[in-house]
Structure formats: C-alpha cells, structure tokens
Amino acid sequence: MRQIDLQQARALHDRILVFDGHNDPPVERVHRGEAPLNWMRRDPAYHMDVPRMREGGFDGGFFIVGNGPTADVMFTLERTLAQIDAHPDDLRLVLSSQDVADAKANDQIGILMTIEGAQRWLRGELDMVRLFYRMGIRCLGITHGEGGEEEGFLQGSKSPFGPCTMAERDAERKNARGLTDFGREVLHLSNELGLVTDLAHINDRAFYEVLELSRKPVTMTHTAVCALCPHWRCLTDDQIRALADQGGVLGIAFAPFFIDPEAATIDRLVEHICYVAELVGVEHVAIGSDFDGLGTTPAVVPDVSQLPLLTQSMLAHGLSEAEVAQIWGGNFARLLQQTIDP
Template sequence: MKIADMHCDTIYEIYERRARGEECGFLSNSLHIDLEKMKKGDYLLQNFALFVPKEDVEGKMPLPEYALRLADVFFSELRKAPDAIGIVKSYADIEENRKQGRMSAMLSMEEGAACEGKLEYLRTFYELGVRMFTFTWNYPNELAWPNRIHLTGLKAGACEPETERGLTEKGFEFLEEMERLGMIPDVSHLGDKGIYDVIAHAKRPFVASHSNARAICGHVRNLTDEMIRGIAQKGGVIGMNFAPAFLREEASWGSPKAVSVTDVVRHIRHMIQIGGIDCVGLGSDLDGCRISFEIESAADMPLLVDAISGEGFTDGEIEKICWGNVLRLYKEVLR
C-alpha cells in the first residue's frame, strides 16, 4: 500500500546536525526518514517541512533566512537521487512522478513567522515550491495565536486552549492569498479560536497536517469533534500524528511511555466516525517527535497498513487513509 505523509521534520534535523558538525544527508542516515527507508515503506509522497523554531532562531539570524537555509538543504539533497524521487510543485508533477516510478517530495512551511507578516515573502516561498503553510508553531506571531503550550518554567508541560485570540487581520490576508495562489492552509499548531476562524472563512479545502483527536487524547494540539466536522465539511484532510503525547494521555513528550500502532488506529476510527472516511490521512511528524512503538522509521509503514487492515477496514478505505484522501485534496487545491 502506498503512503502519502503530510508532515515530517527531516530537513530541519539534517540542517541542525550539520550545524553541530555531524555528517547527515537524505540518501542514508540514522533519522526516521531517508531515501532507502522511504523505498522500503512504499512511499508515494512525503511533505518535507521547513520548520523554523522561532524563539531559537530570533537574535541569531532573520527567520526568512533560516527558512531559506533549510530550503537549500532540501533542494541539494533531494536532487542527489533524481531517478528515485522528484520535487513537486503541482498535482501534475505528482502524477508524472508516479508514471515514471518516482516518489514525490513537496515543501511545506511550519511556522508562519518565517514570512514576518509580509505577503511578498509568502508569494516568494510559493515560487520556491512551498505548497502547504502553517499559520503558527507554538508561539504567537503576526498571523495568529496558537494554543498555550508552556515549554519552559514553572508551567512547563501545561497546555491551555486559546479560545479568545485567533487569526489576526494579517492572518486573514494570508489565508486569502494562500487560496488565490493554490497553497494549502494548514491549521495544525493553530489555537482553537484560529482553527474555527479558518473553518468559518476558508473557501477551499485545507488540512490539519499532523493532528489527532482530542476526544481520544486530550492534548490541546489535538482536534475537538467540532473541529473535525468543520474540516471535513470543507473537504479537508487531517493527518494522523505519531507523537506519543498526542496518541495517549498517559504518554509524555519528554520521556514517552510506550504506545502502540493500535493507538493510531483508534484515532483514525474516531476521525472517521465524526468526519467520514474522506477526512483522514497521515501526518506522522517523523523526525519531529520521539516515537516509541512498532513503527521505528519510515521503513515500517507497512506495519500501520497491517494494523488498519486488522481492524476490519476495507482495501478501499485503507487506500483513502494511506494516500487517496491526501492526493484528492492536492488535486483540488494545487495549481
């Protein structure tokens, strides 16, 4: 079964390891994702995020520069294997890669602050190849407010929904411009109010690229049933996240207790019960989280397929979950 995954942080990890003087590349590495692992996992497509850790980068270099440095890693590494994987900017590119037996790689942006509130930067990143864009990461920026996740200090680990502040005026401008360009808005990491703002104002399908169900695991990074319904009604897709803290409440981010691939299936089943079979996809967050279950890397994705099949889903349903829903949305939104 083919795999289309809407989110990973592999490019960030390669860049940061090199910055520490380590050797690391895309063709083969010790990370969750490299070319050989993707081949073993039967990948059709992987979104590679330009993850800009705002609070770590500020004061060291401009955020747009950091994003461009990540993009340079993406292009230089992916072009080392042109016969195996192709960079895509359109749905036609994905189809051409499938026809030629190549996997596809698509750029996304994780942290809207990389644009510094400037639409011209958004358009420039689009020209560069960014086709999916999160409004925030874990900090407020010019575009929107995330839920309050305390990363340090006395409240470290505490999480609170942001129910009053959502998209800013500039955030609404970015939403409109993304839809005009054919860029996919991504509400993962956005606060509760911001997600409802996008649901209310979006005219085209959008995604939560790596978010799970709050009814199954109460972390505020996960989606309420009302959010799931709203995204589904807009024709959107939600990518299942493998981070233990988002799969089961007993697990934690810093030292995750063991979870199981069946926990992923629990979230899938709930999403389908609330939003229907067409709203569920994959957004593993590999290389962006500490995984602690059977899937140790991209090579192990067939284990997820087996687990979904073992829960009684039909071949057609499994196809939609693993890649069909994502490609349906890409076909509708990408130019």
C-alpha cells in the same frame, strides 16, 4: 480484530499511494548541522532516509523546510532543492497533484515543500508569500504555536501545548485571540496562489476563523483525536466535524503523547483513525507521521521502513482496501487537486 498476514498487507501497501502529511528531515538535519544534506545514506539517528523510504513503500509527502524554532528556511530550502536536483531518479519536487502521480509511476519519492510557523519567515510581508511560492513552497502553516498582537504574527495569541480538559478547551476558544489582519491577508493570498493552508499548532479560535474564511479546503497535517487523548494539539469532535464540513483532511501523527501516553501502540493509533472515519467519513482522515520531528521521543511506528505494519493494523481493524488507500494517500491527493492545482 481480523488476522491479516503482513505479506498480504505489504502487497496492498505497495500498490497504493503512500503520501504522508508531515515529515521533518530537512529542518531536523540542518538543525543537527548536517552539511550537505544526505538523505541517500541509511542513518538510524533519524526516522527517515531514502533507503528506508524504499523499504517502507513510502511514495512521498509534505516535507518541512522551515519552522518557527529551528533551521533557517532559506538555507534549508536550498539544501532540499539541491538534494532533489542531485538525485532525480529517486526524488521529485511536487508542485501539483500530477507530480504526486508521476512520482509514484516513475518510482520516485515526491517532495512537497512546506513552511511550518510562517510568522518568523514572512516578516510581515505578503511578498514573502509570493517569493516562497515561486521557490516551490506549496504548503504554509499558520503557526508553530507562536502568536501575538505585534506586527507579523498570523494569530493573535499563542497556542497552548500539553494535556488539557474540555473545560479548558471551551475557555480557550472564548479567550484566545484569533487571526490577525496579516493572518487573514496571508490566508487570502494562499488561496489565490494555490498554497495548502495547514492548521497544525493553531489556537482554537483561529482554527474556526480559518474554516470560515478559506475559500479552499484546508488541512491539519499532524494531529489526533482529543476524545481518545486529551491534548491541546488534538482535535475535539466539534473541530473534526467543522474541518470535514469545510472539505478538509486531518493527518494522524505518530507522536505517542497524541495517541496514548500510557500505551502508544500501532493498534491504538489505528483507533484514532477509525474514530475519525466513523465520526465524519474516511475521506477526511490521513496520515501525518511527524517523522524526524519528535526529537528523542520514539515514534509509534519506529521508522519509515515499518509503515506496512500500519497498513496491516488498519486492515485488521476492519478497514477495507479502498479505505486504506484513501487514508494513506488518496485523501491528500484529492486535497492537492482542490488547492494547489490551477
């Protein structure tokens, strides 16, 4: 590896767009009973707050306001919008790719509101998709692992979780039940309205069905490489190629159990990034930290203030400044242009 001075890496980091595909502060803070939400106060109990976002050169990202198992989406959505309204100099709601650029230009943090695991909140009603869009949601996750044939599920069987073998992956793709009729309807409407479709937590059969049916590029916001860390939540080489062929983007997460349970270092995380870049091209890999979504598990990058260390490691591994810029924000910015913009 090359020797890269942190100051040199920081200079690049501050120039480029740093836009993260998956952040859980809204749901995690509501889940812990914080009322009202206060992202402006430094709080080491979390991975993220605005003071440390500033320190880490964080320009924005996808923020989860509802998921399957935890905080109520309406409650969390309202509290998130209240935070944005209360701090207009610091926070900006992202409804288009131009909002991302404007937030960066105006030294604001761009907040793209996302629902992860939509089944619980849609209640089998397409009008709920339309309502959430009107309320500012711009990304919808097919599942948070849940699935079933009962009314309202978007995929027909649950997604496995934990370490896996390739033989188990092959069997799962054959035996799993993919998108339900309602799931197909939600995907079609998401394309029509201008919602990003997130495949994180999806089962393998539904994964390929979405790629076949979606008219717009999709993303898996927080994942890693199964060849480097065999886990159900990581993508196989075939899946990475299929996602890239569809024009999609995958975000590498900071979860140690996705990176390397034995040695989850920043350098090992960058090996996942480089693997995807070499397999399908740098234009299909990004960052999806999962900050504040790991419970008590330490993240590979300790908190948002330490993000320049990842930039330093990417440069040390031989990625160019232009490639680092694509990975940190350029690829997600392009995806937003192709999906949520009119």
